[in-house]
Amino acid sequence: MKSLILLLVILKCLFATAQYQDKIDFVRGDIAIEPITNEKRIEGTVTYEFKVLQDVDSVFLDAHDMDFSLVRLNDREVAFSNSGNRISISKNFKKGKMHKLKLVYSCTPKQTVYFLGWNVDGINKQKTPLTNTQESPAKQIVANHKQVWTQGQGKYSSHWLPSFDDMQEKVEFDLNIRFDAQYEVIANGELTSDTTNNDGTKTWHFDMQQPMSSYLLAFVIGTYDNQELVSKSGIPIYNYYYPEDSLRVEPTYRYSKRIFDFLEGEIGIPYPWQNYKQIPVHDFLYAGMENTGTTIFSDGYVIDSTAFVDANYINVGAHELAHQWFGNMVTEKNGNHHWLHEGFATYYAYLAEKELFGKDHFFWKLYGTLNQLLEMAEQGKGESLLNPKASSLTFYEKGAWALFMLREQVGDTAFHKGIESYLKKYRFATVTVPDFLSEMEKASGSSLSDFKEDWLVATELPYDEAIKTLKRHSPSLQLNLEMEGDYKKTHYKVDYVHYWNGSPSIHLKKHILEKYEKTIPDDIIQLAFASDTVPIRQMLSNASDVKKYNKLAFESLLTDKSYVTVENALFKLWETYPQDRKNYLDNTADIIGLPSKNVRLLWLTLAMLTPDYNGKNTKMYFDELDSYTDGAYSYTIRQSAFFYLKEAFGLTDLSLKNLIRATDHPVWQFKKFARDLLKELLTDEDYKKRIETVSKELNDEELRYLKSIEY
Ligand SMILES: [Zn+2]
Known part of the structure; x- marks a missing residue:
């Protein structure tokens, strides 16, 4: 039985493999869609113009789980077959002829289109005003991210549009999207009009002039403002942001225009598309995706200036931009040539960083x-x-x-x-x-x-x-390699100061601190603390034994302009000097940290673990930490909250429910984390009982994973 199932799975995969129709050339695609958020559904119409290159008896489009209400070939209704992942039309197509194929369809995509925050329980339901100040972190309310966005590569655009799973078919697409006029709609191409309809919706019309593969189609719907820049060559660059993030625009998009101008010059071929847009979205599946002219990236890169040194968007932004040439304009025939996409985007991003x-x-x-x-x-x-x-x-x-x-x-x-x-x-x-x-x-x-x-x-x-x-x-790398040789030869008795002072390279100094931490002399540590370079001091915050270092010097790390440094230093100091815990907590009480709230989550945990620290607030701290497991928060925040709860306090019924919900999260790393943690908790009899009790309050969709495992 098992092997039969396996065979069926293999056969299904074989049939699902992308197939290229070399006798047909799809030239234009005119798309009109309306996303229906409460049902996570897409209503659409697409009209393709195609040319027959050689006589052929059928034409098909990849289309996963779609219902077709109308199929017309050259303005006449035509018979079709729908296999569930492909729609085909059989007819004698004669070489040289142009045809027009119109499809009206409806689908509920299981992947590729992500609807976030439209039907939610918990925190999102409260219509609390948004605050994003550093002054009162405890009162911070999460933004309600009502968004719809797509991820085509690896997920297949044919889940929302009858299109082409094979990358070789390039089509000049135009997109019309109808949606609630209160939101911003962003898609590939140039916005040529946004007309108001009489039902409170608008239709946004995007025009493209050059062809592209279907996997690069994209749209985003949400609440956004944008910053408009113009490249040296005259290309408009639109940097999108949530209205509450206006102060984060500068650090997030720092050097955007310089990188654009640099890459155009370095590559030597003008940017190939009409404009360039960068749009952060909530809980994105990857760091970024280079959809044609329309990079979508994780809002975890939307940062303030302190976070710039820890986690900026420079590399991701440059990488996705380089793909606009390498991947989008010239596209691999198939996966054997993937180097031409990723190797090139990575290399050119490094050149931009250089x-x-x-x-x-x-x-x-x-x-x-x-x-x-x-x-x-x-x-x-x-x-x-x-x-x-x-x-x-x-x-x-x-x-x-x-x-x-x-x-x-x-x-x-x-x-x-x-x-x-x-x-x-x-x-x-x-x-x-x-x-x-x-x-x-x-x-x-x-x-x-x-x-x-x-x-x-x-x-x-x-x-x-x-x-x-x-x-x-690189002189500093040469010095580093000399030092390595010297270290072995002298049995760890290297002249560290010689190498430290031998080059101005920050990277060499960081490397020395990291690699030789155990044997390094005090002189070097003092030089490192005296440095005003945040990345060098950050290496000190990783110290394995804080007691070796000067206490005051180590405490000074708490005020560095780096949230990673502050998080490390707070934990190490709290652990090493119990008598000063209150001081350390008081001094860091207003810091939230990276978009993952790294400092805040640690702070809440340590505050609760410190007896007598603001005892009356303990419940408030706990509720705040517990609330960060809610689906309204980004998965990076949730993952840390689950971690601290489990390590220090145990999970509440609320966080257990949130954990079960997280087992089907679209971000695979977080899904895996949630599934592993749930399985671990189920091995404990008490947790097992409580999980069974709270599951009664969850729906079938939320329980899908739990019901699928044996415990
Ligand atoms: Zn890439």
């Missing part, structure tokens, strides 16, 4: 990723960049390294020339790795077969060649 933060930053970043790749290689898990199933580390970091080394080999001039001719030749088309290498060979006038073998085909990592190249470029 432009902003300097060479030392760039080479240390490469050194860091090289060490990660080395670790993977040493575990025998090295992967070829041409393996479509390779890990992210391979596609992103080995991919960026491959480009860095390619440029080393061919030189800047040939590299630029090759990139330009590759992008020009394949613009708005699909590509393979050999297509790219052939343009590079032409530009450099040399064979790249050794490069291909060493960096793309091989599963091993050319570490020696890589480290030699870094040493050649």
